[in-house]
Amino acid sequence: MPTLEECSDVYAVLKTKKAEINSGMSAAVAERRGLEKAIAADTSREVRPAIAELLGDAPSGKALSRKRVAELKQLEGDLEAAQRIVDQRISDAHTEASRAACAAVRPEFANRVVAMVEAMKVLDAAHQSFEDLCRDLEAEDIRYGTLGQMKPFFLGDAKDGSGRIANYLKEAREAGYAI
Template sequence: MPIFNKVKPRPATDPRPPRIAPKAKPDAYRVLSQAEALPELGSLLEKENEISTSVRADRAELKLLERELAVDATPEVHPDVAALLGDSPSSKASKRKAIADTRHRIAVGETALVEIQKRRLSLETKASLAVCDAVRPEIGKRVGALVAALQAADVAHGELNELILAIEAEGVSWASLGPIRPHFLGNASDGSGRIANYLKDVREAGYAQ
């Protein structure tokens, strides 16, 4: 009986155009990190990373030394006794000293990391203020652009509202015109709309005078 290869159906063609990843703007504004805005904090973070790396290495070394000591079957002689006898320290004694020294380094490193954490907390508010000071001119520029657009929208909102009120004054139902009243902007007649409130807030914050 002949065997026929089944023809696989062709995949449906995707009518959508291929997705193109957006390119980063060459002039995109970059906000400084806290470490960049406050060099004191940057130095502290570098030191924290350095000590953390050292502590991790010491912990790995401690595990290795403890495993070696556990399987070391050589006689153990106290270092002071070995010195009196003119012998070199025994293998076990050397390992125990290395373990003690490593544990001491780990304890010192961990204590230093706790102190660094305290200093970081005391610097974070200062660093945040430094970032805000650096970004303030750019924020002012963008808030100003938004304010200008919102002021234009506020004027357009008022003009639309005047026309709707004129239609209503004639006793005409304007429902057939669709949902044209932007309720999300608030009341356009008494200056209590959301745009007015936002403009008031940014002016009080020192922007868009």
């Protein structure tokens, strides 16, 4: 069974890009959360980097962490926007990839439809034969309920051509399968 990625290079590239974006998002979120925990746990006094520079001091670790948190939040927003765009592109590429996959499996699909049709024709003949027997029993006023309720009502009427088997065969013909 071919995958959509195997059937469409465009689709495969987009799925890879989505995985990269998801990985980047996970890393950014994990880093941001770690920094936020560290900031919350840090009890030192905070001096903004611009003030520290005026004082001739190095910026505090807490201030640098806050700056990095802001950068990560911006990155997360950018990654979310990129993810929405890639998701739309994947959606657009999905139809073409599905068509290519369907073209690849069409011969096997047709073989299996034909196999089901052949089995249904055998079932239809058995169903009609069973219905004939039941009608013969009813014509002789034989109460055959003691044999068990074995009528396959789910198949519909065997004689009028509107049963489920007849409908399936009609749909298969209309879909172009050689039955």
